[in-house]
Amino acid sequence: MIKASIIGATGYVGIELIRLLQKHPRVELNELVSNSRAGSKLIDVYPQFRGSQVADYYLKDLSEFEVKDNDIIFTALPHGVSQNIVAELFDQGVKIIDLSGDFRYHDTDLYTEWYGIEHNFSELACKAVYGLSEFNRSAIKKASLVANPGCYVTASLLALLPLVNFSKADLSSIIIDAKSGVSGAGKSLKQDLLFTESYNTMKAYSPGTHRHSSEIEYILNRFLEQSYFQSEFGSEFLALHNFNSANNQKATVLFTPHLVPVKRGIFATIYLKLNAESSKEELTELYNSFYETEKFIQLIPDSLPELKYVAGSNYVQLGFRYNKRTDQVIILSALDNMLKGAAGQAVQNMNIMFNLAEETGLEATALFP
Structure with missing residues (x-):
């Protein structure tokens, strides 16, 4: 034990x-x-x-x-x-x-x-090893100290990382519009989190300056640095996904979080410009190549994620739409901020560290309704 x-x-x-x-x-x-x-x-x-x-x-x-x-x-x-x-x-x-x-x-x-x-x-x-489970297994397995990612960051990175190596992606155009349940602010008493202050309303906070902007941007750019990628994220991942940093792109992120009147959940709508025409079929193949064997990533290209389908679980739902008129990808990402965004991912990382099946202790489905 x-x-x-x-x-x-x-x-x-x-x-x-x-x-x-x-x-x-x-x-x-x-x-x-x-x-x-x-x-x-x-x-x-x-x-x-x-x-x-x-x-x-x-x-x-x-x-x-x-x-x-x-x-x-x-x-x-x-x-x-x-x-x-x-x-x-x-x-x-x-x-x-x-x-x-x-x-x-x-x-x-x-x-x-x-x-x-x-x-x-x-x-x-x-x-410290960055604990984004799906992308850093080889390093997590050998780690003594794992830094669990933030909840907004997990939702954003899992949505964006398949596009990091997509030759058509303009990584300087990333806009993340994200919503969080009230539990994301923690347990301390704050006036703006009281029921009468947060119910039946919605508000943005720290637009463009929230600290998670830097974490998302920092990790995306470390992925683009091949030497770091090889040492931190494993050569087998490089080989599997044909990683190529030769394009010398730099990711920049404009991130705005919002507080919505639900107890738990993160919902991110992410916009990214493409440099050339793509298609739904091409993007579906791209995401499938990354996530088809991932237990906790649910790709739903033909429908759209909702918080009620992931709350109470360690699952992430990812959907996307390609807008041919504007050559933009819209990615939608939903997860439970307390589970896949925090405690659930921590347990998933523990399972990796001790060579257990990643889903051990984490197979509960969402609490809907």
Whole structure:
């Protein structure tokens, strides 16, 4: 059995990790750490776990946590907080999956620019493996530290990456219009997230300046750098998809997130200009070549994704339309921000790290209706 602990166990992502891991057939949940609720019984904080395997667990303070007897630790903490804790845990013989933004960039100056926080562990950041499961298996499998991608970023990258090597794609024209459920903002109390403030309305926030713009752009451009691609993402992927960086393109992204009055979910509508005429058939073949064997990617070129068909699952739905009049591709991507956008992908990465089938513990379908 894989012994796993969660630091940051009472946030929304932490609770999803508990829910998934306590039913995982190859995992034994060890310790649950939550400084804000230390000393409380889990079911006193989250009564939905009554009758479960973890009903009698007590939440611990971080000062009481011992690394020993763990095979893997999930750190579900805010950015800026996580880097210090991960640095203490690293090199203690345990694998780590970090769900903050602290280790997603090898370029820590870029992290500081977009997050407004100094990164104190540049060397460690360069050792972290980016945890986009479908594109980075070979590196994740060997990793000691995996940086789980953000939810907006996962929805956007899975939609865009098949087009990165498409000779007709103008990667300087990417526009991402994305919507998130309220849970994406976390559990802390904020006036603009109160029911009366967020229900029956819709609003944009940080248009063009949201930090996830930089993560999407950064990873797309690392994919375009063949040397990085070979070392981080595996030569077998290069060979499979005939990767070619000779076009010297640079991806630029205009990204605007919106808050919509649903509990969970990410829905991204992405626009990308083409340099030459294409067709629905050509694009379908392109996406099929990337995703036809992927368990959690549902390609639906003849219909359109909806949040209700993925909420509560680790699945992603991708649809697209080609507009011949404007030579533009419109890609639609839907996923559950708490699962494939966070805890579900983290468990998928854990399965890869321990040579388990990726779908282990993650085969639940969506909660619709």
